[in-house]
Amino acid sequence: MATVSNSYDVVGDIAVLRSLSENSSVRTVAAEIMKIRKNVKTVLSQDSKIAGDFRLRSLSYVTGEDRRITRYRESSCLFSVDLEKCYFTPRLSYERLRIYKLVKPGETVVNMFAGIGCFSIIIAKHAKPDLVFSIDINPTAIALMRDNIRFNSLYGKVIPLLGDAEKIVRRRLQGVADRVLMPLPEKALQLLPIAISALKPLGGWIHLYDFQHAAKTEAPIEKTKSIVAEKMSQMGFKFECTFSRIVRSIGPNWYQTVIDMHVLPFSTNLNSDCGYVSMREYQ
Numbered sequence: 001m002a003t004v005s006n007s008y009d010v011v012g013d014i015a016v017l018r019s020l021s022e023n024s025s026v027r028t029v030a031a032e033i034m035k036i037r038k039n040v041k042t043v044l045s046q047d048s049k050i051a052g053d054f055r056l057r058s059l060s061y062v063t064g065e066d067r068r069i070t071r072y073r074e075s076s077c078l079f080s081v082d083l084e085k086c087y088f089t090p091r092l093s094y095e096r097l098r099i100y101k102l103v104k105p106g107e108t109v110v111n112m113f114a115g116i117g118c119f120s121i122i123i124a125k126h127a128k129p130d131l132v133f134s135i136d137i138n139p140t141a142i143a144l145m146r147d148n149i150r151f152n153s154l155y156g157k158v159i160p161l162l163g164d165a166e167k168i169v170r171r172r173l174q175g176v177a178d179r180v181l182m183p184l185p186e187k188a189l190q191l192l193p194i195a196i197s198a199l200k201p202l203g204g205w206i207h208l209y210d211f212q213h214a215a216k217t218e219a220p221i222e223k224t225k226s227i228v229a230e231k232m233s234q235m236g237f238k239f240e241c242t243f244s245r246i247v248r249s250i251g252p253n254w255y256q257t258v259i260d261m262h263v264l265p266f267s268t269n270l271n272s273d274c275g276y277v278s279m280r281e282y283q
Contacts, residue, residue, distance in 0.1 A: 003203045008033060009090055011081055012070030025089040028159055030062045034213065041065050044083065044136045054138040055087035055115075078151045087139040091248060092183070094121050095258065102260070103127035103179060110177040111135060112165040112191065113184035114145040117145035117158060124157045125260075133176075135161045136167050159245070166191055168174050169198045178204045185211040185256055192231055199263055209247065213254050220246060220255040228259060238264040 007018045007029070014127065017026060028042035043066045050060040054055050059068060076092055081088050096119050103109060105128040112135050120134035136142055142162040149158045155163045161168050169181055169269040182188040182194040188195075188208045195206050212220035221244045232239050243260040 008038055010037060010040060010074040010081060011088065011090055012041050013081060014068075014070045015040045015043045016064065016083060017037060017043065017045045020119070026062055030064075034064060042067055042070075044068070050087065052134055054085075054141075059084050074118065074222075075126065076123050077118075077121050078148070079118060079121070079148050080144050080151070081116060082140060082144060086138060086144060087141070088118070092118075095183075095247060098126075099123065099181065100127045102205070103129055106130050107178040108200075109133070109179045109181065110169065110173055110195075110265060111181040111183070112169065112195065112198075113140050113182065113187070114160075117148050117160070119181055119183060120158050121152050121154060125152055126152045126178055129157070132158045133161060133173055134158050135163065135165045138161070151274075166194050169194050173198050175200055180204070180206045182206065182208045185209045189227060189231065193235060196237060196263060197233070201266045203263045203265040208261060210257045210259075210260050211250065211254060212257055213220065215253060220257050221233065221259075224257045224259055228261070240264070 008015050015030070015037065017029060024044055031159065033043060034040050034247065043062040045062050046057050047060050050057045061204045072079045072090070074090070074216050075097060077202045099119060100123045103123050104202045105161050107127075107129040108125060109120070109129050111132060113121050114134040114136045116140075117134050120132045123129060126130045134145060136145065142160050142262060149155055149160065174197055176197045178200060180198050182195055188210055192206070192208065195208075199206070210224045212223045214220040214223060224242060225241060228241075240262045241259050242262055245258060247256040247258050
């Protein structure tokens with residue numbers, strides 16, 4: 001089993017084969033998983049890379065029950081997950097745990113790329129923020145997020161918002177947040193100015209996830225930090241990088257990184273054009 005333990009994910013009672021050696025048979029590995037992991041009822045195979053605005057992948061049936069929807073538990077929270085129609089990975093469980101421990105009671109959080117709401121719901125359940133605005137462009141993800149809010153008794157605490165994160169923040173969430181999450185590495189650097197505009201004038205926190213290519217002599221974290229520092233300087237914002245790490249390897253010389261940024265009060269920056277919106281319309 002050790003030879004295949006890193007080549008699949010288990011979400012609820014579904015196992016998804018991600019990558020196998022050329023000598024491995026899909027059905028042999030699937031049978032081995034179901035033999036050892038007694039809770040697994042379905043085995044699927046990932047047949048394509050994650051792609052598109054909805055971050056979807058092609059899955060094919062291998063053995064067990066032929067389905068794509070399951071229930072998943074993490075950090076004492078329950079989630080309904082559609083593995084084919086929504087983006088989800090259990091491999092960010094440590095990050096979800098790490099981030100919720102940083103959130104202070106009474107904060108307002110904006111999650112710009114929320115998916116089915118895992119970051120948002122775990123934060124709301126355990127950190128006791130005032131509100132978590134939870135944005136995603138995928139209608140199926142938002143529908144599941146609404147279910148997950150109900151499962152975890154967080155109605156009125158997690159606010160699901162369907163649409164493009166950039167447009168929603170520009171139109172509705174300027175200057176409201178103490179903390180902004182950007183768990184979409186493909187777009188986080190591009191939309192960093194939008195994330196800053198969501199922060200209150202007193203400044204706040206941004207958790208930015210990135211993909212970086214790094215050769216053996218390069219440090220992916222330092223590459224992310226350098227790009228962020230250059231962008232912040234161009235915008236005239238001062239910040240402190242309080243934490244950074246490699247989240248995971250995603251391919252040969254490719255890495256997912258995260259940095260925690262404390263953006264200083266706007267009075268100390270060159271740009272200070274951020275305003276508030278009323279919370280009442282979201283209650």
